[in-house]
Amino acid sequence: MIELKNIVKSYGEKEVLNIESLKISRGKICGIMGPSGAGKSTLLRIINGLEKPTSGSIYFDGKKVSFPPELSLRRRMTMVFQKPVLFSTTVYNNVIYGLKVRGRENRQKVLQAIEFVGLKGMEKRNALSLSGGEAQRIALARAIVLEPELLLLDEPTANLDPANVEIIENLLLELNSKKNTTILIVTHNIFQAKRISEEVVFMKNGFVIEKGPTNKVFSRPSASQTAAFIKGEMIF
Ligand SMILES: Nc1ncnc2c1ncn2[C@@H]1O[C@H](COP(=O)(O)OP(=O)(O)OP(=O)(O)O)[C@@H](O)[C@H]1O
Ligand SMILES: [Mg+2]
Structure with missing residues (x-):
């Protein structure tokens, strides 16, 4: 892709x-x-077309991506940031935002997305009054409602307690299996990577040190740095 x-x-x-x-x-x-x-x-921002690489090329389905990427391409992917940015208005208005921009307002879909992240009933709350974990889930609802082909997630569960982490992980698995959404998820949590990803990429100092099927990378890492990271010997 x-x-x-x-x-x-x-x-x-x-x-x-x-x-x-x-x-x-x-x-x-x-x-x-x-x-x-x-x-x-930085990698996610570059894939999402938010930042221009200093050099090199990106291809989407074999077609070279220009900078800034065409709007039609931008709209096929959505990113959830490490620090979710919500607007000072209701949860509902936050979630419908992207649909509005695209001229695809749909109340039912907004309510479904809010329910999907387990926050049904919070539609009228001001988004800035949410806890960190709730805010992260609303940011996810705002992305999911757009039904992107590619979902870019930057540590979407970093501020959540284990119960909420499980909710989000199950939701991502469901999204992937039911809608075939491609998901690129940055995580510090190696257990999370193990639980939900089919493939993993291990990066260090700007380089891709290793990439492969999750089982293989965790059981037989080919780079010593990956092995150290997995064993928890690498300080981060
Ligand atoms: N706008 C910027 N200007 C200057 N340096 C930057 C900028 N954005 C990122 N960097 C630097 O680029 C490097 C990579 O940053 P990046 O945020 O991609 O790391 P990361 O792997 O996401 O780290 P973390 O796990 O802490 O989120 C860091 O050294 C960071 O300080
Ligand atoms: Mg980061």
Whole structure:
């Protein structure tokens, strides 16, 4: 679905991403792991077309992506940020926002999305009054309601308690199996990567150190750095 070739991203003198080749397959859940500062969020922002790579190319279904990407392409993917940004209005208005922009307002879908993330009844609450975990779930509802082909998630469960983590993980699995949504999920949590992703990418210092089927990477990592990360020996 997505292919990156020789993607480099630098901020000033500092190179934060250097990916020779990375392919993301359609219909899978792919986990992106790696220590803090590895470039995980930067990678998602570049795939989403929010940032221009310093050099290199991205292909979507084999077609080279321009910068900024065409609107029609942007609308096939949605990103949920590490720090969810909600507007100071009702939960309902927050969730319907993207549909409105696209001229596809649909009350039923909004209510379904809110129910899907387990927050039915909170439609009229001001979004800024939500707890961190609730806000993260509303940000997810806002993304899901758009029915994207590709969902980019940057640590969507970082602020949640275990019960809510399970709710979100099940929801992502359901979305993937029922709607065939391709999901790229950044997670610090190796157990989460193990639980929900079919493939994993391990990044460090801007490089993709390893990518492969989750079972294989966890049972027989080919890089010593991946092995150290999995064993919890790597500080992050
Ligand atoms: N706008 C920016 N200007 C300068 N440096 C940046 C900018 N955005 C990111 N960086 C740097 O790029 C590197 C990679 O950042 P990124 O946010 O992608 O890491 P990450 O893997 O998502 O880390 P974390 O797990 O802490 O979220 C970091 O060293 C960060 O300081
Ligand atoms: Mg990050």
